[in-house]
Structure formats: C-alpha cells, structure tokens
Amino acid sequence: MSAFICFILGFLLGYAIRSLKKEKTVNNVVRRYSAPMTYQQKLHLKTHHQNDSDRIRELNELSRNQSVFLRLLKQTFINHEIAIKQKRFIILDRDYLPCAIFEYRDGTQAIKLMDHEDGLPLYLYKGLISSDELKQDYLNIISGQE
Incomplete structure (x- = not known):
C-alpha cells in the first residue's frame, strides 16, 4: 500500500515540476525586429499572388467587359x-x-481618368473600351520609362 502512495506522490510531483519548466520556457520568447518593407518589396506584393488558385480566382471574377x-x-x-x-x-x-x-469599370457614361498611385500611373476607364486610347496610354508609359 505504501508503494502505491509513493507512486502517486511521485507522479504528482513529476507533473508539477514539468508544468513549472513549461512556464519558464514560455517567458523566454525572443522578439525579433522586422524591418519595414522597401518600395521594391511593396511593388512585388502588389502584383504577385501567393499561389495559382488565387490568380485563377481573380480571372474568374472578371466581368465580360473586363475580359474584353x-x-x-x-x-x-x-x-x-x-x-x-x-x-x-x-x-x-x-x-x-x-x-x-x-x-x-462598367458604366453608362464613357470616362477616362489618369492619376498616380504609389508612384505608378493609374488609368481608370469607365464604360470605355478603346484600343486607340490604350495605344495612346502605351506610348505615354513607354516614353516615361526611357
């Protein structure tokens, strides 16, 4: 009978010591400094998907006019x-x-606007699908890069 009591006391004592060790390791968490993202990294995140399923989902969400x-x-x-x-x-x-x-964007009135976002030219077309306007924007973009 005394062996059984010693066994139970040993089990409880071991459990208590083990739980104290876990608490100590939790308190010793190392915090690392994460540097802010560079402009190049922000641009990279703006354009790239995590995986192919996200890219395919984006394509499937386009309306008919956006696909054109x-x-x-x-x-x-x-x-x-x-x-x-x-x-x-x-x-x-x-x-x-x-x-x-x-x-x-779909709309009833044709509008074309130009703005800048994060240092990049932003062209907004609303209810206007024109290859001539796109060619003009293409020439503006190409001349600005060189």
Whole structure:
C-alpha cells in the first residue's frame, strides 16, 4: 500500500515540476525586429499572388467587359506581362515590376481618368473600351520609362 502512495506522490510531483519548466520556457520568447518593407518589396506584393488558385480566382471574377478590356491590353502591351489583382490590371516590365495600373469599370457614361498611385500611373476607364486610347496610354508609359 505504501508503494502505491509513493507512486502517486511521485507522479504528482513529476507533473508539477514539468508544468513549472513549461512556464519558464514560455517567458523566454525572443522578439525579433522586422524591418519595414522597401518600395521594391511593396511593388512585388502588389502584383504577385501567393499561389495559382488565387490568380485563377481573380480571372474568374472578371466581368465580360473586363475580359474584353484585358484582351485589348494584352494586344497593346505585347512585350509586357499583365497581372490581375483586385480587378486591376497591372502592367509589368521585364523585371516583373509594375510600370502602370489600369482599372476598368462598367458604366453608362464613357470616362477616362489618369492619376498616380504609389508612384505608378493609374488609368481608370469607365464604360470605355478603346484600343486607340490604350495605344495612346502605351506610348505615354513607354516614353516615361526611357
């Protein structure tokens, strides 16, 4: 009987010591400084997806007119890659860094606006699908890069 009591006391004492060791290791957490992201890293995150399923999901969410607009962009920007993120078309240069952002929205009145976002030209097309306007923007982007 005394062996059984010693066994139970040993078990409880071992459990108590083990739980104290766990508490000590939790308190010794090393915190590392994470440097802020550079401009290049921010641009990279703006254009790249985590995996292919995210990229395919973005393509499937496009409306019919946005798909037509994407086709016109691909015909106009032949030597550039086009990334789609949050229903925006991002034109990438040879280094896969963005050089311009295009956005198309459906609407009844045709409007074309130009703005800047994060140092990149942002072209907003609303209810306007025109290859001539895209060619003009292409020439503006190419002349600005050189």
